[in-house]
Structure formats: structure tokens, C-alpha cells
Amino acid sequence: MTDAVLDDEDAVAVHHAHAVWSCLTEPGDGVAGTLIGEMGPVDALRAAFEGGGPTSPSLDAGRRRWRARLESIDDAFDRARRVGARLLVPGSLSWPTALDDLGVHAPRALWARGGPEPLGVEASLALVGARAATGYGEHVTMELASRLAQRGVSIVSGGAYGIDGMAHRACLSAGGVTVAVLAGGVDRAYPAGHADLLARIAAGPGVVVAEVPCGTPPTKWRFLQRNRLIAALSRATVVVEAGWRSGSLNTAGHAAALGRPLGAVPGPVTSAASAGCHRLLREYDARCITSPDDACELLGADAAAPEASSGRTDDRTRVLDALSARSPRAADDVARRAGFDPDEVRGLLALLELEGRARRGPGGWRRASPAQ
Structure with a gap:
């Protein structure tokens, strides 16, 4: 269940403490993040439940929230064992250090199905967009994901219907590596219609990850918080198709806040499904993405890199x-x-x-x- 052999008692204690904090906190809990940053995960746990640590109204409220979840820890560990989920914690060799850019809002741990290696790929691009994708959006996603995968770019997305699902499928079909970041536990296929797709990703060389423990249901809040992980795990983010108020714009906002390059694919001016992309281009200085070369430029990669499919019929x-x-x-x-x-x-x-x-x-x- 761990991502490394732990042969030191202190390392075991730190590893276990991170796992416990993952079970006790909601994604992005800055109160817990601040406490852990000041005291370390082990001493922070003692301070949270045994007293003797710092105190404040926000910490007192946090302690009440965390205590209410103590009974869920054993169940989360049992579920993780049953599905073979691995635990990745800050400071371990497999931890994606890009997540540390989130500061006190970084995840306490990651629960993963599949190998952790894809999380450390330098050339990684988030492809995100609407669930109610059009044929145009799905085709553009297919072309971008497949050709970028052939150039060695890892594709990161959220496992949802529409643009996300197409990004994962096209990457797998091209023999590439893809990362699916879930809003609920990795033991729960969500959406249920993507159970086979998520299983294919977890079978390797991809990985399915979540910051919440196994058994946790996805909620609207957790979807929004999940988006910050997609942005942080990626070197750049491209929104392929999004309505005016699409959740994909939330991912774009996190990418911009982290200083990650942001791109958007233009669509027909008459299409409401692309209104969010046009908004990003007009108001948020997103780069216009019309080809895999554009996306490679966004990554800073060699846009002239050869593709395995360069000889196929256009x-x-x-x-x-x-x-x-x-x-x-x-x-x-x-x-x-x-x-x-x-x-x-x-x-x-x-x-x-x-x-x-x-x-x-x-x-x-x-x-x-x-x-x-």
C-alpha cells in the first residue's frame, strides 16, 4: 500500500501521519496545511487531538471537524487494500513535487491505482473541457491527445464524460501515458460508465489518483478542489471546449494562479460550447491552440518533434x-x-x-x- 519500503520508525510514523491527515481533512484544508507546515505531520496530529499545541478559533473549528472523521480511517485503509491502492506522501521518492506549489493547500497524500511514475513526467499537459462535448470538441481533443502522446507528452485530465474521457482514450490508443485525477476515492469509478476506462488507465502505464481516501464520494466541492490538482500536476493546461460557466474554467483559473501556461482552443463563434474558451482567449490572455505544435510550444517542448503517425492520411x-x-x-x-x-x-x-x-x-x- 506504500510507495516505498520504510525501514525507519520515524519514516513509518510520518508516512502513517500523512495518511491519517488525508482521511481527516477535506481537500485544500489550509488550517491543517498550516499546522502541518509548522509542526510536521506527526506533531500536528498530537496537537490536534492531545492538546498542547497552538490554538485559535480556526484551529478549534478544525479540531472539531477532524475528530468527527476519526472513525473513518480504518475503513479507508481496508478499502485501499482491497483495490490495491498505493499511498504517496510528501517527501517520498514518488511524490510529484509539482504539487508543493499549492503551499498550505497542497494535498496531504495521494491514493493511487497504477504506477506512480507518470506523476513525475516533466512533459505533462492537462486537456480539459465540457462534459457535454460536441463532435468538434471531441475530434480536436482526439487529435491533440493522440499526437502529443506520440511525442512523449503525458496527458492529465479528470476522467469525466466528454472532453476528459476522449483525452484519456485517445492517449491510450496512441500508446501514451495518461493520468486521471478523481474527485472521489480511487476505489469508486466515477462516472460509473467510465469504469472500464479507469481500469485501463490503472493497468498501466497510466495512473488513477485522488487526494481523498478510498470510500469517499465525489461532491461538487471536491470536483472544484480536484481541479487544482489537475493544474498543478501539469506543466501547462489547455481548455478544449467549455461553456461560459464551465467547471473547466476553474481548472484554468488554478493554472493561471500557479503561473502555469494556459491555452484554449477556439470554436465556432456561434457555438455556446466554446464560449468559455473564447472568454479565456479574450479576458485571461490564454494562448490560442489550434494544433499539437501550438500545445508543444505552450509546454516549451520541441514543436518540430517527429510524430509516429506523420505518414498517415490526413x-x-x-x-x-x-x-x-x-x-x-x-x-x-x-x-x-x-x-x-x-x-x-x-x-x-x-x-x-x-x-x-x-x-x-x-x-x-x-x-x-x-x-x-
């Missing part, structure tokens, strides 16, 4: 060949001619429209002439 060219310059065609007709799924071809058509190579009219889609 999907957009196939769709462009299925269009007529004179007669508009319905998206379903274009899909049939190009050999794509209708939902997938709509995403490709939207990309071609952004590039000015296709035009949409009342009668359907057609190829744009050079003059246009």
Missing part, C-alpha cells in the same frame, strides 16, 4: 475531397463519401471552416474557393 484532406465547390452537401452525405462517422465528420468540417477551407450554408457544406 483526415481533413479526406473530408475536403468529399466536398464539392459548387453543390452543398449535408454532413451525413459528406460522412458517407469520406468514410467517417457523422459525428466525427461534423468535427472535421468545423475545423475546415475555421481554416477557411470549407463553408457552411443553408443547403449544407461545400468547399471554399481560393477567392473566399
Whole structure:
């Protein structure tokens, strides 16, 4: 259950104390973080429950909250053992030090299914976005995640439906490494429809992690706090598709607060699903991301790195060949001619429209002439 062999009594005590604090606190508990920072996890536990430590109204309130959870510790450990979850704690060799940038709001520990190695990958990018993703958003995510994975970039996301799920699946399909950060315990597949996907990630070489112990249900608050971990674990964050009030903007806010590079993918100006991305571009100085090269520049990686799939047929060219310059065609007709799924071809058509190579009219889609 631990991420290292502990052959020192003090190390065992510190490791256990971090685990206990993880069970007692809600994500981002700054009161506990301050106490642990001042006293260390072991002495902080004594001060919290045996007295003799500092006192203040916030600490007294914290003690009441923490005591109410004491009985949950044994159950959390039992659940972790049953699913083979590993415990990573600050200061251990496998601890992702990027999380320390969160200061007193850093997690007390991480519970992980899968190897911890992906958490230390230098080139890691968060790809996040709406659960109610469009065909356009899913296609852009698929292209970014797969091609970045082929360049050795680790993809970090939240395991949710929509953009998150597509990012994980595309990365796995390309043979890449992906990290899923959950809002609930790693023993609970959430959403339930992604149980198989999360199991594939945990089987390696990816990892499924959470700061809350096993048995903890996801809640709205925990989702919002989870987003800070996605931002902190990544060298840069890209929002692919997001509505005006999407939770993905919360992740973007954490990335900006941490000083991590932030990017956003533009969408059709008529699409409410991209309104949040346009807001990031306009108001928060996000970089415009339209290709894997753009994302690599955001990471500071070599944008000219070769891709394993560089010789494959370009999907957009196939769709462009299925269009007529004179007669508009319905998206379903274009899909049939190009050999794509209708939902997938709509995403490709939207990309071609952004590039000015296709035009949409009342009668359907057609190829744009050079003059246009």
C-alpha cells in the first residue's frame, strides 16, 4: 500500500501521519496545511487531538471537524487494500513535487491505482473541457491527445464524460501515458460508465489518483478542489471546449494562479460550447491552440518533434475531397463519401471552416474557393 519500503520508525510514523491527515481533512484544508507546515505531520496530529499545541478559533473549528472523521480511517485503509491502492506522501521518492506549489493547500497524500511514475513526467499537459462535448470538441481533443502522446507528452485530465474521457482514450490508443485525477476515492469509478476506462488507465502505464481516501464520494466541492490538482500536476493546461460557466474554467483559473501556461482552443463563434474558451482567449490572455505544435510550444517542448503517425492520411484532406465547390452537401452525405462517422465528420468540417477551407450554408457544406 506504500510507495516505498520504510525501514525507519520515524519514516513509518510520518508516512502513517500523512495518511491519517488525508482521511481527516477535506481537500485544500489550509488550517491543517498550516499546522502541518509548522509542526510536521506527526506533531500536528498530537496537537490536534492531545492538546498542547497552538490554538485559535480556526484551529478549534478544525479540531472539531477532524475528530468527527476519526472513525473513518480504518475503513479507508481496508478499502485501499482491497483495490490495491498505493499511498504517496510528501517527501517520498514518488511524490510529484509539482504539487508543493499549492503551499498550505497542497494535498496531504495521494491514493493511487497504477504506477506512480507518470506523476513525475516533466512533459505533462492537462486537456480539459465540457462534459457535454460536441463532435468538434471531441475530434480536436482526439487529435491533440493522440499526437502529443506520440511525442512523449503525458496527458492529465479528470476522467469525466466528454472532453476528459476522449483525452484519456485517445492517449491510450496512441500508446501514451495518461493520468486521471478523481474527485472521489480511487476505489469508486466515477462516472460509473467510465469504469472500464479507469481500469485501463490503472493497468498501466497510466495512473488513477485522488487526494481523498478510498470510500469517499465525489461532491461538487471536491470536483472544484480536484481541479487544482489537475493544474498543478501539469506543466501547462489547455481548455478544449467549455461553456461560459464551465467547471473547466476553474481548472484554468488554478493554472493561471500557479503561473502555469494556459491555452484554449477556439470554436465556432456561434457555438455556446466554446464560449468559455473564447472568454479565456479574450479576458485571461490564454494562448490560442489550434494544433499539437501550438500545445508543444505552450509546454516549451520541441514543436518540430517527429510524430509516429506523420505518414498517415490526413483526415481533413479526406473530408475536403468529399466536398464539392459548387453543390452543398449535408454532413451525413459528406460522412458517407469520406468514410467517417457523422459525428466525427461534423468535427472535421468545423475545423475546415475555421481554416477557411470549407463553408457552411443553408443547403449544407461545400468547399471554399481560393477567392473566399
